[in-house]
Amino acid sequence: MFPAVLIVDDNKSIIDSLEGILSDDGFEVFHAYNGYEALKKIHTESPDIVLLDIWMPGMDGIETLKEIKKEYPHLPVIMITGHGSIESAVDATKSGAFDFLEKPLSIDRVIVTINNALNFRRLEEENRYLRKKSIEKHSVNGFSAAIQSLNRQIMHAAPSEASVLITGENGTGKELVARTLHHFSGRPEGPFIIINCAAIPENNINSELFGHDKGAFPEAVAKNKGKFELASGGTLFLDEIGDMNLATQAMMLRAIESKTFQRVGGGRTIHADVRIIAASNKNLATEIKKGNFREELFYRLNVIPVHVPPLRERKEDIPTLTQIFLSACAKDARNSAKSIHKDAMALLHNYDWPGNVRELKNLMERLHIMVPGDTIFANDIPHPYHVGENTQPCPGLFAIENLKEATQQFEIAFLKNKISLESGDIQAAAEKLGIDPGYVEDTIEKSTPKKQDIK
Ligand SMILES: Nc1ncnc2c1ncn2[C@@H]1O[C@H](COP(=O)(O)OP(=O)(O)OP(=O)(O)O)[C@@H](O)[C@H]1O
Numbered sequence: 001m002f003p004a005v006l007i008v009d010d011n012k013s014i015i016d017s018l019e020g021i022l023s024d025d026g027f028e029v030f031h032a033y034n035g036y037e038a039l040k041k042i043h044t045e046s047p048d049i050v051l052l053d054i055w056m057p058g059m060d061g062i063e064t065l066k067e068i069k070k071e072y073p074h075l076p077v078i079m080i081t082g083h084g085s086i087e088s089a090v091d092a093t094k095s096g097a098f099d100f101l102e103k104p105l106s107i108d109r110v111i112v113t114i115n116n117a118l119n120f121r122r123l124e125e126e127n128r129y130l131r132k133k134s135i136e137k138h139s140v141n142g143f144s145a146a147i148q149s150l151n152r153q154i155m156h157a158a159p160s161e162a163s164v165l166i167t168g169e170n171g172t173g174k175e176l177v178a179r180t181l182h183h184f185s186g187r188p189e190g191p192f193i194i195i196n197c198a199a200i201p202e203n204n205i206n207s208e209l210f211g212h213d214k215g216a217f218p219e220a221v222a223k224n225k226g227k228f229e230l231a232s233g234g235t236l237f238l239d240e241i242g243d244m245n246l247a248t249q250a251m252m253l254r255a256i257e258s259k260t261f262q263r264v265g266g267g268r269t270i271h272a273d274v275r276i277i278a279a280s281n282k283n284l285a286t287e288i289k290k291g292n293f294r295e296e297l298f299y300r301l302n303v304i305p306v307h308v309p310p311l312r313e314r315k316e317d318i319p320t321l322t323q324i325f326l327s328a329c330a331k332d333a334r335n336s337a338k339s340i341h342k343d344a345m346a347l348l349h350n351y352d353w354p355g356n357v358r359e360l361k362n363l364m365e366r367l368h369i370m371v372p373g374d375t376i377f378a379n380d381i382p383h384p385y386h387v388g389e390n391t392q393p394c395p396g397l398f399a400i401e402n403l404k405e406a407t408q409q410f411e412i413a414f415l416k417n418k419i420s421l422e423s424g425d426i427q428a429a430a431e432k433l434g435i436d437p438g439y440v441e442d443t444i445e446k447s448t449p450k451k452q453d454i455k
Pocket residue numbers: 139140141142168169170171172173174175176177239281321357358361
């Protein structure tokens with residue numbers, strides 16, 4: 001398909017000559033003699049680019065540009081200016097014009113500028129597409145009340161410039177929350193820079209955070225920007241902030257408070273336009289009491305506290321997350337997503353997930369690869385996850401010397417396991433085993449110590 005260009009000029013001879021040149025170069029060309037007509041043509045012909053004269057009677061080029069940008073913010077517009085009207089052209093670029101061309105028009109420059117604008121538009125579209133994909137990929141998924149409330153907090157906190165402190169166990173999704181905050185902030189186009197505070201080598205920390213000038217220390221053979229500077233215009237994510245040493249905490253506090261810093265070996269004060277988001281899996285209040293964390297820094301970071309609960313406290317999210325991860329694996333591998341049998345799901349439900357969502361995601365990736373069929377059954381789930389199924393059903397079974405007692409112990413463990421696979425539903429477990437639910441209930445009840453039995 002040929003790119004379509006709309007030329008807007010009240011001067012017929014300019015339209016004619018541009019139309020001739022651009023048609024010869026393979027463009028589809030439309031024209032309009034004034035701003036009103038241009039807006040209509042954009043609506044009916046959907047051009048890929050507009051060449052717009054600044055000086056026109058009635059609605060002039062700048063006004064037309066503003067109207068175009070209101071409705072079609074991504075449509076590139078190149079202004080055509082008379083000789084000596086550079087100031088208006090600069091105004092136009094401030095109002096969203098891609099570039100300007102000065103009369104008399106040079107054919108080469110017209111073609112180059114149009115191609116630049118089209119390339120830019122293509123890149124922008126690609127960028128928007130990738131951003132959308134990335135937002136989908138980075139959504140904090142789950143229908144539990146806890147996740148719904150977390151998403152509401154994210155939406156409230158994101159547009160503000162205030163610091164956010166995210167707490168939660170490993171693998172609960174703290175980095176994901178930080179990325180989502182950045183996506184929905186007022187600076188989504190800016191960089192998202194991560195500092196893993198637990199992983200920076202102590203001897204290098206200043207330079208890592210604030211950069212260094214050439215010659216600052218023997219290894220500094222060239223100037224280097226630190227993470228603070230790299231995050232300018234975007235978000236700086238301080239992961240595992242609880243592991244930052246006290247001296248670095250003091251420097252960090254100074255930089256956050258003054259919004260300025262200096263490179264190592266550099267005298268110049270650099271302004272940092274950075275939004276701070278921090279995360280910790282440690283209880284910082286406890287760390288303050290122990291003298292490991294600066295109280296002032298805590299208050300600086302904790303302007304908006306956000307807690308991500310562990311997966312064991314929101315097990316109702318497991319089916320949704322499982323499905324999302326299996327679909328993502330299938331999409332990456334370009335094959336179809338596997339489903340999970342309900343016995344396998346019961347196992348996932350019984351497990352406590354110490355590694356939280358990361359552990360669930362890793363398990364799904366493994367099962368997607370290792371399970372040959374379309375369905376993941378309970379016996380496909382690796383053993384550590386068979387909680388309640390008890391690979392060691394009755395510890396000490398062989399130490400029992402009485403056959404009747406050993407049989408009873410085994411029976412109890414066996415029944416408990418089947419009940420847990422049915423998510424606690426005795427009726428369903430009994431039905432599967434083809435026995436009377438009353439019998440199952442009695443057996444389990446007999447095995448449960450009564451209050452008066454507990455001395
Ligand atoms: N609610 C969720 N929906 C979808 N994916 C999630 C969710 N929560 C976490 N994940 C995924 O789980 C993995 C671990 O999450 P993340 O790295 O954000 O955890 P974390 O709390 O920052 O971990 P750590 O404390 O170890 O740094 C990531 O791949 C993330 O995309």
